[in-house]
Amino acid sequence: MHPMSKKKKTTLRIVPDNWLDPFDFKAEFTHPDRPLEIDIGSGKGRFLAARSGKFPEVNFLGIERQLGRINRSGRRCERAGRENVRVFRMEGYYAISQLMPADYVSNYYFFFPDPWPKDRQQHNRLFCPKFMDALFRTLTDGGCLHVSTDHLPYFADIYELLKKDERFEEIPAFVPDEEETTDFELIFAHKEIGRCSFRKMS
Numbered sequence: 528m529h530p531m532s533k534k535k536k537t538t539l540r541i542v543p544d545n546w547l548d549p550f551d552f553k554a555e556f557t558h559p560d561r562p563l564e565i566d567i568g569s570g571k572g573r574f575l576a577a578r579s580g581k582f583p584e585v586n587f588l589g590i591e592r593q594l595g596r597i598n599r600s601g602r603r604c605e606r607a608g609r610e611n612v613r614v615f616r617m618e619g620y621y622a623i624s625q626l627m628p629a630d631y632v633s634n635y636y637f638f639f640p641d642p643w644p645k646d647r648q649q650h651n652r653l654f655c656p657k658f659m660d661a662l663f664r665t666l667t668d669g670g671c672l673h674v675s676t677d678h679l680p681y682f683a684d685i686y687e688l689l690k691k692d693e694r695f696e697e698i699p700a701f702v703p704d705e706e707e708t709t710d711f712e713l714i715f716a717h718k719e720i721g722r723c724s725f726r727k728m729s
């Protein structure tokens with residue numbers, strides 16, 4: 528092990544003992560009965576740290592595939608004393624479609640999901656009809672999902688997918704406050720940002 532690697536780890540990371548069946552993520556929190564909100568592609572954790580401080584009675588899970596970012600976001604939340612945050616290193620589609628229990632998540636946040644702009648790359652995008660099924664299955668009745676991105680063609684595709692899906696209804700778009708604004712939104716502050724939010728119909 529690299530001598531520095533131990534120092535960089537976070538104690539907030541969840542590592543399931545079974546990677547094939549639904550996993551009780553809520554049981555990993557100090558207060559398992561609280562609602563669960565998930566930031567997918569949580570990056571360096573700026574939103575997680577801010578939002579979890581604003582709503583200490585809600586549990587927050589960051590899902591991110593890059594190990595460095597998982598550790599960085601976890602340490603950021605540890606330093607802020609957030610007992611209501613956990614982080615999970617996993618690919619988002621697999622995490623939601625295979626590991627997340629049904630009727631479980633109150634809010635999903637997708638901030639600046641990778642757009643995979645070239646035609647030959649687009650099969651890598653998170654949002655597709657199968658992913659919509661996974662979101663619907665795992666959201667609680669009345670649960671919401673929130674999307675923002677500077678990549679307007681990808682935004683148009685996501686919006687169309689959601690708008691035509693009769694299992695969801697549009698609600699006013701979530702706009703983060705200054706503290707919650709993610710690193711990528713800060714980078715793209717000069718650009719137009721597409722935002723939308725939808726609620727699962729009961």
Ligand SMILES: C[S@@+](CC[C@H](N)C(=O)[O-])C[C@H]1O[C@@H](n2cnc3c(N)ncnc32)[C@H](O)[C@@H]1O
Pocket residue numbers: 567568569570571590591592593596617618619620637638639640641653709710711712
């Ligand atoms: C453009 S960055 C945005 C990060 C953060 N949400 C923000 O707004 O600053 C996209 C992030 O999503 C992660 N990511 C991309 N695709 C993912 C996937 N399929 N599953 C999990 N994480 C993913 C990337 O590693 C990266 O950290």
